[in-house]
Amino acid sequence: MISKLRSANIIFSHLLRTLSLVWSASRYWTLVWMVLLFVQGLLPAASISLTPWAVNALVHVTGSGISTASIQKILLPVGLIAGIMLVGELLSSAAEWIRTAQSELVGDYITNLIQKQSVAVDYGFYEYSEYNDKLNRAREGASGRSLALLESTGGLLQNGVTLLAMAAVLLPYGLWLPTILVISAFPAFYVLIYLNKVQYQWSQRTTTDRRWLMYYDYLLTNSAMAAEIRLFDSANHFRSSYRNLRRRLRHEQLKLLRDQTIGRFVAAIIALTISGIALVWMGRQVLLGILTLGDLALFFQAFRQGQGIVKDILGNLGQIYRNSLFIGNLFDFLKIQPKIVDPPNPVPVPLKPKQAICFRQVTFSYPSNEEAVLENFNLTIPSGKIVAIVGDNGAGKSTLIKLLCRFYDPDSGSIELDGVDLRDFSVKELRRLITVLFQSPTSYYTTAGQNIALGDVSAASNQAEIEAAAQASGIHEKILRLPLGYNTMLGKLFPDGTDLSGGQWQRLALARAFFRRAQIIILDEPTSAMDPWAENDWLERFRSLASDRTAIVITHRFTLAMQADIIHVMRAGQIVESGSHNELLNLNGLYAQSWRDQMEAGSSTKIENSLI
Structure with a gap:
């Protein structure tokens, strides 16, 4: 019972948030939409209430021939029914137009929310598979689900108005008729709720599988992959992987559809049986002369339409339940809070660093990896100098960039700019102080x-x-x-x-x-894609480009490292050698060994392959 109440509270909460979201996106259209719902809800009952008048008038003039008097007796009720039908069609067309306008506005509004949140979350979230699942679920029909939830709620309100009007029409024939009308639709409602829950659980369980499908499709259709796919003849492998996964998901989906069809069929049989009992009773009343043919026509229309409306209402409730489950994915995504945030009272960022950038006893490991990339790491980068950081792959060089840009914060220790911890600055203002050429721009x-x-x-x-x-x-x-x-x-x-x-x-x-x-330039392998001629051309201007600014260059190339004022050799998350090019050669350590290997090889290719 407690879990059911909790589920009901969650659904109600999602419904309120969705209505608030739709209201924010299209408030004026929503007001008009609600008025239309109320009017449309009254029209079916108004039309049915005129049925006895029209039928009895027809019975009265039957056999009297075509005359002005006969036509006058049936013209008014038939004309009123026709007028109501015409107004209904007009309102339906207007409602379709309003729903389209709402759809466009709500879709744009939700897309903007997702895009805004995707940029607001920490960079580190993108390294979690769970985050990518959440993002995919939020994007997967988020605007469609919101509008579907809105339409289901609107349908519930409209059908509720119609049901009350229908109940008022049926009530004179017996209190039990409106009651049995509602009971007849409960089997269908139970089936709908159960199957919607199963469908939602399947969708949640297969999110990663469906992302795999997107990935396989990307590999087979994206221009960036076209050369390797053709050269290594791997297309059939990925197509086979796509087909096998798609086949499994399709079979699971068809099984769900089969269960839905069987459940709905059984529920329909129950509803028809109850309808048959009610119609037999009504026919008996007509045969006994208690009711007229007009009463029978009214009852038949009211009961059949009423039963359909009850079914629609319960269906609306089921759709609200289902869509609220899915729309919850959007709200869960929007609830993600970044950890890299501004302090309560940010310290002004210096317009031009005057002292140094200092890593002090910094320990850091990526969220998805318990092993520390940096441990008790120390490094000083003087302002206004060109500093090169060299080392083997995996030494932690690129991690320094991410920490300096505050894509991550250290697990312990601090990174300081002119003696102030980076966490004391506004994130946006700090990043405006930095420009970066990433390794894969x-x-x-x-x-x-x-x-x-x-x-x-x-x-x-x-x-x-x-x-x-x-x-x-x-x-x-x-x-x-x-x-x-x-x-x-x-x-x-x-x-x-x-x-x-x-x-x-x-x-x-x-x-x-x-x-x-x-003022701070960070270059991660800035010449890795350049040929030697292009690199030499650029190196001639490099020092003048970095003049009077702090430059941090991560590189495997000696030709670029030699331009630096200070070279730091990094290995296994630690600085193991520091100095100028000549000082490091005299030190006769890792840097000098790599340099000698290059000199002996006599080629720039050897430089890149042997450096550290």
Whole structure:
């Protein structure tokens, strides 16, 4: 009993939140919709109440021939019934138009909520499979479920008004008739509630499976995967995986549908049996002369429609139950609270760092991994210097970027900027101080100029500054050779797009990072996709680009590391060597060994493969 009450409270809570959500999205349309529901609810009973008048009038004039008097006797009741039917059609058309308007507004409103929440949650949430399940469930028909819940509620209100009116029509024939009318629909209601619960549980259980289907489809249809799929001939493997999983889910879904069909059929048989009993009783009353043919016509219409309305009401309740379960996924997603938040009283972020960035006894492990990536880690990065961090894969270099950007906070220890813990700053203001070229930068399918301007969307798109950033990264000349220069659409996703090479996309991302004009520059493998000629061209300008700003460069390339004022060698989450290029060579440690290997190999390829 307690669990049922709890479920009822949850459903009622979801219903109230959904109504509030719909009201926020389309309040004026919702007001008109509610008025229409009430009027539409009264029309069926009004039409049926005129039935005895029309039928009895027809019986009275039967056999009297066609005359003005005969037509006058039946014209008014028939005309009123026709008028009610016409108004009903008009209101139905108006309601369809209103529902469409509501659908568009509510759909846009919910999409905006999901997008806003997706950006607001911590970066770390994306590394949880459970989070991706929640996101998928929230996005999966969220606006449709909200509108379905609204329509079910509206249907319940409209049918409730109609049922009360029908009960008033049937009540003179006996109190037991409205009662049996309601009882006849309960089997269908029970079947609906039970099967909706089973359907919801199946949907929750198979969320990850359905995400696998999306992933297989992405592999087979996305341009980024096209080359490898063809070269390694793996299409059949992924198609087979898709088909096998889809076959299992389809069989489970068809089994659910079979159970629903059988349950509804049995419930319909019960309802028809009860209807038959009521009709036999009514026919007996007519044969005994207690009731007229008009009464029989009224009863038949009222009882049949009333039974359908009760069924619809219970169906509305079932749909409310079902949709409230699914809409709960949206509300669960919107309840996720980020952990990386502003402090109650943020300290102003320095316009220009003057001292250093300091990692003090920092220990950190990713939420999905108990093993610490950094443990009691210490590092000082002086302001205004170029600092290179080199090391083998998995040493924790990229983790430093995520911590500096406050995508994560340390498990213990602190990261300080000019002596102030990063957690004491506003998150947004701290990030505005930083510009980053990530190891796998995003390729935006917009114009070349817009690609660069995305580095600082809060700034005016000054063409001179865009071109200056492009020149700094070495992509300016390439952009000028494009069909429309800086107005050229990039990528092949949209019409008239022009694609770039990997190195050119990387230079464009560098330009985007430089356009931000932030005081702290973080570059993660900034030349990894460049050929040696392009890299040398860029390195010639690198020190002037970073002049008077703090630059942190994560790299595997000696040619870039040599440009730094300080080089830190990182291994297994710790700094093991520090110094300038020459100092590290004299130290004769890991860095020097990698350098000697490169010198002996005499190739830049060896540099990348042997460094640390």
